[in-house]
Amino acid sequence: MPAARIEDYGIIGDGRSAALVSRDGSIDWLCWPRFDSSSVFAAALDPVHGGFWRVTPVGPFRARRHYIESSNVLVTTFETASGEVRVTDLMTVLPESEKERRLVPEHELLRVVEGVHGEVSIDVEFRPRPDYARKLLPLRSRRALGVRLEDGAHLYTLRSEGDLELHEDAVAASRFIIHAGERRCFSLTFDTDGPAVLPPLGDFARESVERSTMWWREWAGRCSYAGPHREAVVRSLLALKLLSYAPTGAIVAAPTTSFPEKIGADLNWDYRYCWLRDASMTVRVFLELGYPDEASAFGSWLLHSTRLTRPELCILYDVYGRLPKKEETLDHLAGFQGSRPVRIHNAAAAQVQVDTYGEVIDAVTQMCRHGASLDGETQRMLRQFGEYVCENWSHPDHGIWEPREEPKHHTHSRVLSWTALDRLIELHERGSLRRIPTAAFQEQRRLIRAELEERAWNSRLRSYTQVLGGDTVDASLLLLSWYGFAGAQHPRMRATFERIQDRLQAGPGLLLRYEESRNVGEGAFGICGFWAAEFLARGGGTLEEAEHCFEEILPYANDLGLFAEEIDPESGDPLGNFPQAFTHVGLIGAALAIESRRAEASAPPPRLEPRSGETAHLGVRS
C-alpha cells in the first residue's frame, strides 16, 4: 500500500491525545497517554517499522470520508467491487456527569465496521510498536480480556468481536467478510493508573459512539458564529478543541512531530508542545466563539506553568507546564516520505522571543473584555511581565518565525512589546489590574512606538520591514493592525500590504512567511493567507476583496477541512505538522473579521476598530 500523504489523514482524539487515521483506514500515528508521549503507532514516519492499526478492505477500493456533523467522529466509506463498508473511528469522550456513573478507561479508541451493501472482505492488522518503534514487545492473548501489550506499566488492550490471530512478530490480525447490515467493533484501550477498564463491545460500543457524537455536537453547538462559512469555522474549532489538553487547559500547536515542511528535507520539528503565542491566539478565538471555559482553563494553566520561570517566559512548555527534554533525533525511523531526521522534543524552547509577553498579556486582556476578573496572583504575574518588557524590549530576539540563527531586532516582537504595555495600561484603566507603574509603562510604550516609526518603516521600500533598519518584509507585519498599532486603512499599512503581496505571494491566496522562504523552497504559510484576508476585512480592502482572499485559501484544506502549517505553492498539498492550530486560528480569525465587516457594512462609516480598541491611526495614542 503506498505511503499516505499529509492530506490523507484525518484526526480523532479525546482532549488528551490524538490519532491520525489515513484514507485507507490505517491509524498511523498515536501517542498515549498524552500528545507528547512516545508513539505506539508511527507508520506516518516510517511505514515499515513505525507500527499501525489497519482496518481496510481486501483488494482495490475507493474511499470517501467525512466527520459526523459537528463532531470529531470520523466515518470512512470503502467502495469495492463486491459491496460497500463503513468504518467509524473515534476516541470515546463522555461528559463529567457520565464519568460519575460508569467505569471509564483512561483512553479508548473505537473502530466500528458496518456493512452497507453487498459483502466486503476486511483485513485487520494490529502492529503496535511502542516508544517510537524502539521496542518490539510481545502480544499476549487473555481470551475474553483481549490481546494485551504491556510496556512497563502501560497496558494496551485490543478487543474484538471475532478472533484475532497472533503472529510472532507482535502482530494481531484477522480477515473476515462483513455483509450488509452486519457490524463488528474493535476497541483499543490504554491504562496505566490502575487495573484496566475494559468496556464491553456490541451494543455498549455502539452506544459509546452515539454518546461521544452527542458530546461533540453539544460542544460544537455552542459556537456563536453564524456566517456563511460556518462549516469551515466549526471544523477549525473542533480541530482546536482536539489540540486542547483537558486536564490542564494547555493547547498544543499540533499533535505530530516531524511532518516535513519540505518533503525530503530536514525541516522537521516536534510541535506537540504548547507555544504560548499560539495558545494565546487560540484562546482569543475560543472567547470570540463563545467558549469562555476553555479560555479560563488556559489562564489557569498559564499561571501554573510559568511559576518557576517568571518573570521570564519560555516560548513553549509541555501540557503540564514543564520544559521539553533535550531535542533528539530518531535515526531508526525513515521519516515522513523519507524526510529525515525525525525529531522529538524541541530546541526552540531555549530561544528568546519577546513577542510572547505581548501575546500572553493580550490573551488575558481579551478574557477581561469578556468579563473575566483577575485574582491577585495573576495581577502580580502581569505586573512582572510588564516590568520585564520595559527592561528587555530593546534587546534582539529570535522572533515569531524561530529561525535557528542569531537574534535580531524583529519589528513584530517590538510591536508586541508595545502591545504588552498598551494592554496593561488598558487593564489598569478598566480597573482589572491594580498598582502598576503607569507613567513608566506609558513612557516605555511611547519610546517603542517612536523607535518603530523611525526604524521599522523603510521609506525607500515604502513598507514596514521584518527587522528594524531592514529592507525585507514578512507576513507578521499584517498583524500590526490586529494589535491596534496601526490601522489597516492607514497609508503605511496599505503600502506594507502591497509590498507583502509583491514579495511574498506564492499563488492564489497563498503567502510565504518571509522572503527567505523562496530561497529554501519552503511552502506558503496557511495562517499568513488568512492574516491577509483579515487585514482586508479590517479596513485594508473592501469586503469583497476580503471574502475573495478568504475563499481562495479555503480549498487548500483537505477533504475533511483540515490544514497543516504550510501549503506547497506548486501542488497545493499541505506541508508540516498536521493539523496545525495556528492555521485554524487564522481561519477563524479571518471569518470573524469578515463577518464583523459584513455586519457593519450598512452602518456608515464602514470601518472596523482594531481589536485592541485603540484608535486605528498611527501616533494617536502614546
Add this chain to the structure above:
Amino acid sequence: MNWGSWLVWGFASTVVLTTIMSGSQGLGLTRMNIPYMLGAMFTPNRDRAKIYGVAVHLLNGWLFSLVYVAAFEVTHLFRWWFGAAVGLVHGAFVLVVAMPVLPGMHPRMASEIRGPTVVRQLEPPGFLGLNYGVRTPISALVAHVVFGIILAIFYSPA
C-alpha cells in the same frame, strides 16, 4: 497486648505499606492500585473510588496489623525477621489466594472467562496479580514484608 502501641504502629505500618504500594504504581512498577480497586467496589467514579479506597485500605491494614501483633504476642517473638516472615506469608496469601478470587467478590470486576460486561469492566488481577504487571508480586511482597518489620520493631509488648 499493648492496645495503645498497636493503634499507633498498626496505623503507621499501614501508612508505609500504602505508600510503598502507591509508589510502586506511580513509578510504573505495577498497575495494581489497591485504593482504586477497593474504592471501585463502592463507586465507578475513578477519583472518588481512590478516596474511598484509601480510607478502606487504611482501615484494613489497621485491622490486619492486629493479626500480626497477636502472632508476636503468642510466640513472644518481637524480632524483625519474624515480622518479615509474617509479612511474607500475608503477602503470598494475598497474591495467591485473594487476587484470583477477587472477581467473584468485586461487583465491578470482569472475569478471565466471561470477559467484561456493562457493569463488570475492571480488569481482574489474575494469579499473583500478574495481569497488573510482572513486577506486581515483588512490590506487593516487599510492601507486606516492610509492614511486618515495622510492626515487629516498634510494637511494644505490654
